[in-house]
Amino acid sequence: MTENIGAGSPASDTPSPGDGYVGDPSVRAEWDSRYTERQQLWSGQPNGALVAEVAGLTPGRVLDVGCGEGADAVWLARGGWDVTALEVSGVALERAAGHARDAGVAVRWVHAALTEAALPPASFDLVSAQYPALLRTPDAAAERSLLAAVAPGGVLLLVHHAGMDTHQAHDSGFDPADYVWPSMVAELLDGDWVTEVNEQRPRVAPEGGAGAHHTDDLVLRVRRLR
Template identity: 45%
Template structure:
C-alpha cells in the first residue's frame, strides 16, 4: 500500500508479510520516507487538549510524537521498525525534546505499550493480510484514562487517480470503527465522527485527493 507524503503513521503489512525486518529495509531505502510534518487531523483535534500522557501508535519517523511533545505532552511512540524509531529519536533530540518521548518497538499484533494515557492516537493504521486492526484499536481504547481521548484517523478509499487501489483492504467508516471498538454503553462520548477530503499530489505531479475520516472519542467512565 502506498503512503502519501503527509501520511506517515501507517503500520501496514506488505502482501508478502511485513515483518520488522521488512520495515527496517523499507526505511533504510531513504534518509526520510515521510514528510516530517504532523498529520493534519492530529494537529486539528489535539491542539485544544490539555497536555498529559500521549500514545502514538505506528509512529514511523516520529513527526506526530515530536509535535505532541512540542505542545507539552509526554509521549510514548511505538512502531514495528527499530530503524524508524532510531530516526524518530534523532528528530526528537534535534528538536530538544528527546527527554519527552519514550520510543518503544512493538509489533502491535503481538504486544502493546503498558500504562494509561490521556490521548491515544492511531492515525492511518491500515493493513494488508491478517493485521488485527480492530483488536489493536480495542486495546488502544482500553489504554485511555478516564477523561482521555481516543483519536482514530483512516482512509475512506483509494486516491482520486486510482480509486480502486487496495481493493483487498477494508477502509471502515467512522461508524464501523465505533462498532468494531465494542465500547461499554455510556462509557464514551463521541466528539467527532466525520469524513473529509485531503488534497494530495498524484504520482505524475497533478493535483489529486483522497477521502479520509476520523473518529474522536472521550472516555467518560
C-alpha cells in the same frame, strides 16, 4: 523498551535493531524494508487532523501508535505532552529518536506491535493513531488495544484515508480487508464512550511524503467516560 514502559523507560533511550522488538518479525522486516528504500518516507510535518483535533486538549500522557519517523511525537512533545511513541520498524524509530534529539524533546520509544506491547491499561489521556497499518484479527485485538489504552476522560483519535476501506485487493498484495478501519473501532463502543467526531473531511496534507495523494480523511474521535 516494551518491558520497561510500565515503569517509565528512560526517555533518552534510543532504539536499535537489536533492542528486543516484540511482535511479528515479518511485519517488522516489511516496514524496515520500506523505510530503508528511502532516506525519508514521510513529510517530516505533523498530520493535519492531529493538529486540528489536539488544539483544544490539555496536554497529558499521549500514546502515538505507529509513530513512523517521529513528526507527530516531536510536535506533541513540543506542545507539552508526555509522549510514548510505538513503532514496529527499528529503522523508523532510529530516525524518530534522532529528530527528537535534534528538537531537544524527550520521548519514550517502544519497539513493538500494538497488540504485543504490554502497555499500561487505561493510562493515556490521548491515544493517537494516524493512518495506522493495524492488521485485523478475529478477536479484534488491535481495535481493543486502542480502546484499552485510553484513560477515563481521555480521547482516542483515529484517522485514516477515506475510501481505501472499500477498495478491492491490489495486485501488489495489499488488501484493505486485512486492516483495521475507524468504523470497526466505532462498532466496539459501548456506554463507556461518547463519540465527539465521526466524519469524512478534506485532508490537510503536508507537502511531500508517502500518502500525500490521498485527499480526504476519515476522522474518529471518541472520549472514554469511565
